[in-house]
Amino acid sequence: xxxxxxxxxxxxxxxxxxxxxxxxxxxxxxxxxxxxxxxxxxxxxxxxxxxxxxxxxxxxxxxxxxxxxxxxxxxxxxxxxxxxxxxxxxxxxxxxxxxxxxxxxxxxxxxxxxxxxxxxxxxxxxxxxxxxxxxxxxxxxxxxxxxxxxxxxxxxxxxxxxxxxxxxxxxxxxxxxxxxxxxxxxxxxxxxxxxxxxxxxxxxxxxxxxxxxxxxxxxxxxxxxxxxxxxxxxxxxxxxxxxxxxxxxxxxxxxxxxxxxxxxxxxxxxxxxxxxxxxxxxxxxxxxxxxxxxxxxxxxxxxxxxxxxxxxxxxxxxxxxxxxxxxxxxxxxxxxxxxxxxxxxxxxxxxxxxxxxxxxxxxxxxxxxxxxxxxxxxxxxxxxxxxxxx
Amino acid sequence: xxxxxxxxxxxxxxxxxxxxxxxxxxxxxxxxxxxxxxxxxxxxxxxxxxxxxxxxxxxxxxxxxxxxxxxxxxxxxxxxxxxxxxxxxxxxxxxxxxxxxxxxxxxxxxxxxxxxxxxxxxxxxxxxxxxxxxxxxxxxxxxxxxxxxxxxxxxxxxxxxxxxxxxxxxxxxxxxxxxxxxxxxxxxxxxxxxxxxxxxxxxxxxxxxxxxxxxxxxxxxxxxxxxxxxxxxxxxxxxxxxxxxxxxxxxxxxxxxxxxxxxxxxxxxxxxxxxxxxxxxxxxxxxxxxxxxxxxxxxxxxxxxxxxxxxxxxxxxxxxxxxxxxxxxxxxxxxxxxxxx
Numbered sequence: 001x002x003x004x005x006x007x008x009x010x011x012x013x014x015x016x017x018x019x020x021x022x023x024x025x026x027x028x029x030x031x032x033x034x035x036x037x038x039x040x041x042x043x044x045x046x047x048x049x050x051x052x053x054x055x056x057x058x059x060x061x062x063x064x065x066x067x068x069x070x071x072x073x074x075x076x077x078x079x080x081x082x083x084x085x086x087x088x089x090x091x092x093x094x095x096x097x098x099x100x101x102x103x104x105x106x107x108x109x110x111x112x113x114x115x116x117x118x119x120x121x122x123x124x125x126x127x128x129x130x131x132x133x134x135x136x137x138x139x140x141x142x143x144x145x146x147x148x149x150x151x152x153x154x155x156x157x158x159x160x161x162x163x164x165x166x167x168x169x170x171x172x173x174x175x176x177x178x179x180x181x182x183x184x185x186x187x188x189x190x191x192x193x194x195x196x197x198x199x200x201x202x203x204x205x206x207x208x209x210x211x212x213x214x215x216x217x218x219x220x221x222x223x224x225x226x227x228x229x230x231x232x233x234x235x236x237x238x239x240x241x242x243x244x245x246x247x248x249x250x251x252x253x254x255x256x257x258x259x260x261x262x263x264x265x266x267x268x269x270x271x272x273x274x275x276x277x278x279x280x281x282x283x284x285x286x287x288x289x290x291x292x293x294x295x296x297x298x299x300x301x302x303x304x305x306x307x308x309x310x311x312x313x314x315x316x317x318x319x320x321x322x323x324x325x326x327x328x329x330x331x332x333x334x335x336x337x338x339x340x341x342x343x344x345x346x347x348x349x350x351x352x353x354x355x356x357x358x359x360x361x362x363x364x365x366x367x368x369x370x371x372x373x374x375x376x377x378x379x380x381x382x383x384x385x386x387x388x389x390x
Numbered sequence: 391x392x393x394x395x396x397x398x399x400x401x402x403x404x405x406x407x408x409x410x411x412x413x414x415x416x417x418x419x420x421x422x423x424x425x426x427x428x429x430x431x432x433x434x435x436x437x438x439x440x441x442x443x444x445x446x447x448x449x450x451x452x453x454x455x456x457x458x459x460x461x462x463x464x465x466x467x468x469x470x471x472x473x474x475x476x477x478x479x480x481x482x483x484x485x486x487x488x489x490x491x492x493x494x495x496x497x498x499x500x501x502x503x504x505x506x507x508x509x510x511x512x513x514x515x516x517x518x519x520x521x522x523x524x525x526x527x528x529x530x531x532x533x534x535x536x537x538x539x540x541x542x543x544x545x546x547x548x549x550x551x552x553x554x555x556x557x558x559x560x561x562x563x564x565x566x567x568x569x570x571x572x573x574x575x576x577x578x579x580x581x582x583x584x585x586x587x588x589x590x591x592x593x594x595x596x597x598x599x600x601x602x603x604x605x606x607x608x609x610x611x612x613x614x615x616x617x618x619x620x621x622x623x624x625x626x627x628x629x630x631x632x633x634x635x636x637x638x639x640x641x642x643x644x645x646x647x648x649x650x651x652x653x654x655x656x657x658x659x660x661x662x663x664x665x666x667x668x669x670x671x672x673x674x675x676x677x678x679x680x681x682x683x684x685x686x687x688x689x690x691x692x693x694x695x696x697x698x699x700x701x702x703x704x705x706x707x708x709x710x711x712x713x714x715x716x717x718x719x720x721x722x723x724x725x726x727x728x729x730x731x
Contacts (some may be wrong), residue, residue, distance in 0.1 A: 009496060016484070016492045023483040023524070224477025228540070231443055232496035233468040389447050 006238045013229065013242025017216060018249055031250065035204045035258045039266065042193070042200055054088060055147060058095035058104055058113035058135075063120045072124035073116050076132070080114075083157060098135070105137050112136040112147040197268045198349035199322030201258045205251040205281050206288050206342055210313055212247050213292035214305035222301055226388065236385045240377065244289045251285035252278070271356030277349065280362075280369075284345035287369045290376020291341075297380070297387040316342050341372045396421040396548060396580050397442065401451035404437050411437040413604035414451065419582060424574050426595030427584040428693065434604040435584035436476065436552050442582070443473045443550050455548055469497070472541030473550040480537055482526030486517055489525055490540060497544040504543070511539040515569065531562035538566065542573070549573070551583040555590055567594055588693040598693070602701050612693065619691040619699055624649070625668065626695055629659040630685040631676065638679045647671050650698050657684075662699055 022028060063073035084090050093110070095101045101113040115133040124130040134151050136144040220226040229239055255278060262268040270277060292309070299305040318324070319333060320342035326334055337343050348365035351357035359366070397419035404412040412434040419425045427435040440446035442453050444464040452459060458466040473479075480489055487508060494504040512518045515535040520528065525536060534554070541549060551570065555563040571594060573579050585591055591598050592612050599609040608615060619626065631638065634657050642659065643651045647668040652660040663672065676683060 005498065012492060012495050016481070016488075019488065020481060020483045224475055225479050225481060227445055227473065227475055227477070228479035228493055229496065230445055231468055231471070231473050232493065232544075233465045233498075234496050389445060 006235050006241070009234050009238035010241035010245060013239060014245035014249065017243065017246035021246070021250060031208070031254060032257055034208075035254050036261060038200055038204050039197075039258060039261045042196055054091050055111045055143065056091050056093070056109070057147065058101045058110045059092050060095045060098055060101050060113060060115045062098070062118045063116050064118040064122075066122040066125045069125065070121055072121045072130060076116065076120075076130075079157075098133075101135055105135060108137075110137075111140070111143050114151065193266055194268055194354050195325075195350070196323065197262045197266065198353045199320070199346035201255065201262065201277075201281065202284050202342055202345040202349050203317055203320070203322050204258055205255050205284050206316070206345070207313060208251050208254050209247045209285050209288045210292055210309045211306065212250055213243070213289070214296050214299075214302050214309060216243050216246065217293065217296040218299060218302040218305040221388070230388055236388070237381055240293060240381060240384060243293070244286065244377070247289055247292075248282055248285045252282060255281035268353070270353050272352035272358060276352050276359065280345060280349050280352065280366075283366070283369045283373070284341070284349075287341040287345065287373040287376070290373055290378075290380045293380035294376065294383050297384045316340050319343070320346055322346050341369060344368045344372075393420045393422070395419060397425075397453065397455050397582070399438075399442070399451075399453045402438065402441060402448050402453055403450035404434070404441060404446065405449045410604050412441070412448075415601075415604075415606050416451075417599060417606060417609060419580060421580055422574070422578045423596045424570070424581040424583065424594050426591040426598040427582070427601050428586070428588070428591045428595075428598050428697070429584075429601035430586055433601045435586075435601055438601075439473075439550050439552050439582065439584055443471055444468055445473075469544065470546060471548045471550060472544060472546035474538050474541045474552065474554050476553045476556055478533055478537045479540060480525050480533060483524060485522050485524050486512065486528075486536060487521045489536065490543060493540050494543040499544065507543060507545075511542060515539055531558055531565070534558055534562065534566060535569075538569065545577070546579065548580045548582065551581060553585055554583065555585070555587060563590075570594060588697075592693050600693075600697060600700065602697075607700055608696070615693065615696045616691045619662070619695055623666065624662060624664045624691075624699070626689040626691050627661045627663060627669075627672070628685075628687045628689050629661065629672075629676075629683065630657055631659065632657060632682040632684050634659070634681070635679075638676065638681050641675055641679060642672060645671055645675060652698075662695060 021031075059077070061073060061077070063070060065073075081092075084092065095104065095110075095113060098115050101110070101115065104110045105112060113135040115135060117131060117133065120130050120132070132155065134148055136147050138144055217226070220229075259270075259274075259277065259281075263270065295308055295312070296305045299308055319329075319337040320326075320340050321337060322342070326337050326343065329337065344365040348357075348362040348369070351362050351365075355361075395418040399415060399417050399419075401414050401416055402412060403410065403414050415434075415438065427438060429435055437446060441448050442455065442460060444460050444467050447461060452461070454460065455467045456470050458470070460467050479493075481492075484492065490508045490511070491504065494508065499507070509518070509521075512521055515538070517532060517535060517539075520532070525533060528536065538551075538554065549570075554566050554570070558566065567590065570581055570583070574581050581594075583590065583594060595612065597609065597611050598615060599606045600615070601607070608618070634653075639651065639653055639659065642648055642661070645663075647663045647665040648661055649664060650662040654660050661672070663669075665671075673683070
């Protein structure tokens, strides 16, 4: 059996698989809808500019004044209002007491609050530090952190303004001598979505393969059509390659859709070569196929195969740094994530899309993905042969 | 032997874990013969066929087709054979033509030859009109005809048929049977057919191997197999008794001369009996119990009777037993015989 016949056979099997795919209208629609949902979900849940607006907070003014003067707390509130009018970060409501505020936070009607204690004016006027208390909803750490951060920013700005006012000087002293500005490798402001889009692309393509393979192999085994191929003088490698090619084609379709959505709807800028992005998506598919074949060969029917795939897919999704940076994880989890091809696929994609890397910068990832794919197919072939002729 | 053997099966055995599906069988099939494997579901017929068609690896023993070993030279064997499986090997989402083109292309048949052959085969089974229709829209009979011609694309010397008439209406069954017969006579194709339908085996096969529990328990022509019964002093009697009672059936079963008693409906009994005075004994028994015989006939033996006579149980019985055994409590997970295809 020559290499040419092997490839010819695999081409025919791939063509047959894809014809079947295109005849299945609903399946085809889902093929397009799935990445769409994925992107829309992630794209809108994580706002692209990374800020939260219209948080509901309560304001409790317990300031008892200083000799009937309420100026500091009034000034503070006016300042806060002024800054908020620009950022629209908060929606402020007046609350009578700290106890009421806590109650409202517990009820979930407010996300947090600001308390001006009764000695505020007195402290400020007597040249002491005025303390403002931030009450936050600790059941939601992310919102809690955002409120604290936002209010700190407000206080910081107000503190500076107040200090300048109090010093009543003109350009003699710099109140805040240091200001930090971050500069990335590329221009612009990459958002969380920019971080997540490459990973989502790699993941969707992987999911497509992992859900497509059980259908392509287990189902054929179950309904008996696999026998038709097995009983023809066809090298088993041809069957595997054909299935791989068909899944890659399928992945490519999804890749194009995702890429289109990412650029068109979510304004993801691709800094590197778009061809390289495609090549990486295809390589990603290739690296998953072998693994998928091993899994499907071992299982008796389509249902089990799909369940097993799901079980594997979830840890992969979260451990591969698609949603959360790998660096955040404890070392043992990082080690596990280094074993997953998705880690490298999404990493390389991210480098190309966000950082504008070329082939030399992602050479390591490329080598690992190719090697993983070849090794998995090399394992898959004997396993597949054995399982099909039980 | 005048005619050479095209299939030689030598101590072939297949075990699934501890369950022996095919138990050390040996037989030859002659070139141009229609050879039947007859037996209940689960007797090991399909497994035998799968081993012969390289789809399953034997645990022990060998089989050769032509001059090729089914394990060592599997690729060569595949070129010689066609298989019509119980599960239809056909893609519903492809058209008739696309299906045949796909499977034909796997045999490296040149395109023009293949196209010509596809047209001829479709014509042969009267499906030309539906050449470009998706197979999923076909009736079961049409799909089975597709399934059969699919196996003929490479003009196989040996055609394996696994329960080809299963689930077909009588008319479609007749069509398939005629087609197989014609193929055998005109092309000289050797045919191996598994079935649990006695009619199929009786009407089609030159020789029949009766299989039960993984073993071949009889192998001969249909006529000779029936002689096992009609040749000796064994008779098959059909009795109609107007007032048949369970008590009466029990006492007939108790007779020494009765080998097998089957109640067919509320008034009729099917008996296999032996001995010169069998008739007298039975009639006397019925009279003593005040039974009213409305009719009595001496029947020609069928293959069913032969099976019943040899195994002591009905074809259906053993299939039921097998299902009960597999579905029994505690055996569903892991414990029982597991068959994985």
